[in-house]
Amino acid sequence: MKRQxxxxxxxxxxALLILGVTGAQAQSLNYRSIDFPNATRTRAFGINPSGxxxxxxxxxxGNLHGFVLSGGHFITVxxxxxxxxxxxxxxxxxxxxxxxxRLWGSTLLHLVRQRTAR
Numbered sequence: 001m002k003r004q005x006x007x008x009x010x011x012x013x014x015a016l017l018i019l020g021v022t023g024a025q026a027q028s029l030n031y032r033s034i035d036f037p038n039a040t041r042t043r044a045f046g047i048n049p050s051g052x053x054x055x056x057x058x059x060x061x062g063n064l065h066g067f068v069l070s071g072g073h074f075i076t077v078x079x080x081x082x083x084x085x086x087x088x089x090x091x092x093x094x095x096x097x098x099x100x101x102r103l104w105g106s107t108l109l110h111l112v113r114q115r116t117a118r
Contacts (some may be wrong), residue, residue: 036067036074044069046096054103056093066094066105079107 036042039057046054053069054077064078078089084107092103 034069042067045094048097048101049099050101052097052101054094054097054105056105064091064093064108065089066092066103068094068097068103077103077105083107 003012033045034042034053034055038058039059040062042055042057044053044055054067055069056064056066058064068075068077077094078090079092081088081090084090091108092105094103096103096104
């Protein structure tokens, strides 16, 4: 019993030492709201080292668009409809941005097919 208690105590002490060595301290974090103008919903998914933020938003008609927020300015990112044989743009979501500015994300082709089949 004493050996088991000593073992548990040594594990807790080790964990506390590791936390102390790694500098685990309370950090002050800053948050801000990200709202695409006139959107009904905005979601952010990624940020790169330059501070560019990417995500998606729904416009007042419920259409999904991707965006990049750079230097305080929003840029809409939409996949062209011709990728799916449709006109206009495809529902688009931007999920990430690399350090060089390369974007990656998704488009919802199944929604386009449902809409054009009607």
